[in-house]
Amino acid sequence: MPSFASSAGVQNNSTEGNTTNPSRESCFGLLKQSIAVHNDLEATTKQSGQQPLASVGVTASASKVESLGQQPHLLFLSSQFENWGDSTMADASPRTDTSTDLDIDEKNQMLEQGQLAVTGASDSSDRSKDKRLDQKTLRRLAQNREAARKSRLRKKAYVQQLESSRLKLTQLEQELQRARQQGIFISGSADQSHAVGGNGALAFDVEYARWLEEHNRQVNELRAAVNAHASENDLRSIVDGVLSHYEEIFRLKGIAAKADVFHILSGMWKTPAERCFLWLGGFRSSELLKLLANQLEPLTEQQLMGICNLQQSSQQAEDALSQGMEALQQSLAETLAGSLGPSGSSGNVANYMGQMAMAMGKLGTLENFLRQADNLRQQTLQQMHRILTTRQSARALLAIHDYLSRLRALSSLWLARPRE
Amino acid sequence: MDRVLRLSSQKAVVIFSVSSCCMCHTVKRLFMELGVDAAVHELDQDPKGRDMERALAKMLDRTPTVPAVFIGGNLVGSTDKVMSLHLGGKLVPLLRDAGALWL
Numbered sequence: 001m002p003s004f005a006s007s008a009g010v011q012n013n014s015t016e017g018n019t020t021n022p023s024r025e026s027c028f029g030l031l032k033q034s035i036a037v038h039n040d041l042e043a044t045t046k047q048s049g050q051q052p053l054a055s056v057g058v059t060a061s062a063s064k065v066e067s068l069g070q071q072p073h074l075l076f077l078s079s080q081f082e083n084w085g086d087s088t089m090a091d092a093s094p095r096t097d098t099s100t101d102l103d104i105d106e107k108n109q110m111l112e113q114g115q116l117a118v119t120g121a122s123d124s125s126d127r128s129k130d131k132r133l134d135q136k137t138l139r140r141l142a143q144n145r146e147a148a149r150k151s152r153l154r155k156k157a158y159v160q161q162l163e164s165s166r167l168k169l170t171q172l173e174q175e176l177q178r179a180r181q182q183g184i185f186i187s188g189s190a191d192q193s194h195a196v197g198g199n200g201a202l203a204f205d206v207e208y209a210r211w212l213e214e215h216n217r218q219v220n221e222l223r224a225a226v227n228a229h230a231s232e233n234d235l236r237s238i239v240d241g242v243l244s245h246y247e248e249i250f251r252l253k254g255i256a257a258k259a260d261v262f263h264i265l266s267g268m269w270k271t272p273a274e275r276c277f278l279w280l281g282g283f284r285s286s287e288l289l290k291l292l293a294n295q296l297e298p299l300t301e302q303q304l305m306g307i308c309n310l311q312q313s314s315q316q317a318e319d320a321l322s323q324g325m326e327a328l329q330q331s332l333a334e335t336l337a338g339s340l341g342p343s344g345s346s347g348n349v350a351n352y353m354g355q356m357a358m359a360m361g362k363l364g365t366l367e368n369f370l371r372q373a374d375n376l377r378q379q380t381l382q383q384m385h386r387i388l389t390t391r392q393s394a395r396a397l398l399a400i401h402d403y404l405s406r407l408r409a410l411s412s413l414w415l416a417r418p419r420e
Numbered sequence: 421m422d423r424v425l426r427l428s429s430q431k432a433v434v435i436f437s438v439s440s441c442c443m444c445h446t447v448k449r450l451f452m453e454l455g456v457d458a459a460v461h462e463l464d465q466d467p468k469g470r471d472m473e474r475a476l477a478k479m480l481d482r483t484p485t486v487p488a489v490f491i492g493g494n495l496v497g498s499t500d501k502v503m504s505l506h507l508g509g510k511l512v513p514l515l516r517d518a519g520a521l522w523l
Contacts, residue, residue, distance in 0.1 A: 307507070313506045316453050324446030331442060368443055375500050379507045 005039050072299055180206065182391065189295035200259035204252065204270050211249050219401045226394050236390045242397050246381055250374045253281070261367045271411035274404070275313040280325065285380035286315040288400055292384075296392055314380050321376070328362060335359045337414035424467055429493035432520035433458035436476060436488040439465060443499050444487040450502065454512070456520045492518030496511040 029136050179202055222238050255265045267275040385393045401417040423432045428434045437444035437464045451458045463469035476485040479495055489496045492515055505511040
């Protein structure tokens, strides 16, 4: 009776004694059936030594199970089958070698049967010839057994790898879930700034996601109001809401920067395309104002001048801050380079420590730069609102939102693009 | 304190700074960009620097005390104050009034 071989060590009637995993029964029940089909094919074509059918059998089984919706898992496994061949086998077609334990055992049985038949008939014929046949057959049997053994060991190792990876994955998922819940819980009590600060990057990412959701909702409300030609008062209250919501994110960024300034500066909490245009941890005010110049016509002479001046001022402020950052980088580089040199003397060690301490101090000013940059962004929005009418401010905010969300959409498209 | 007050009215724009401070560098660059020739006093290079810093701390009531900007002899404030004034379009008129700009 043929022993069933299966993937992932489910049901194996050989002396290996692998345990059955009930959760995979249904999936592998199907695989078992397909392997049975495969081996029938193998058995009938064994004598003629047709090899390709081995591969046909495997792919046939794969496609059979495919149609039953088990596709990704089993296709992967069937491709694994193809790689388990033992290339040291004497008649080494890789296809034949991908046959399962079952086939090798069957082969051995048939060889043995064949050998018995030969031995039976050879009593009356040349003894030495029989001996050679025996040796050949014996050697072949041994090789087959060896190959089968190795194949089983490989399968076992692979299965164990799969199992441990799966376990790890579940653990990670649980950790992530827990961390998320923790982050959400803490940001719920947002008044206590200390609590939020403690969790740094992850908590901020969660808060930002929530902030963005609320922001989008508010902007939709604003858009509806603009399209419906809402009253001045209604529009103003919505615009004020959007602006104070902007203040909220600057506040959150400030708190998060105390915990993890590098995370904010890195822009990892933004989408890739936004990150490309990142300036000191956020958007560049002067760029947004440039964008608005076209969107906001008609503007009065005074308004136009106001917006232009605002753009120029923010540009100058941005440049000054950029220069400051560069000076910081330079200073940091010099400090670190200064601690290089011939090692060994105790003086140099003290030097090193001193310079590291200095470098640490310089890094501390990063938070200050980030704060100034956010301050700049906030002020720009407020000044813009001051210069424009309510309706114009509304359209400006819509334009800014649309531009930034296109940038975000671009990121998604880019990440999902088909690659060669 | 006296020294601070004396120095701060010596020129239209006076900046008290520390040579290693990069935020001070930022403010200096901003005024340079605006075409202002400011008087810069590096506290770490002044023998009375520590006293001056104490005096400034009292006036500003914040840390860090530098950069501290005086325009027309009056204390304006630090980086954020200067930035706010500039974005509000108020810095340039202030500079003009103090005679730091002629356009």
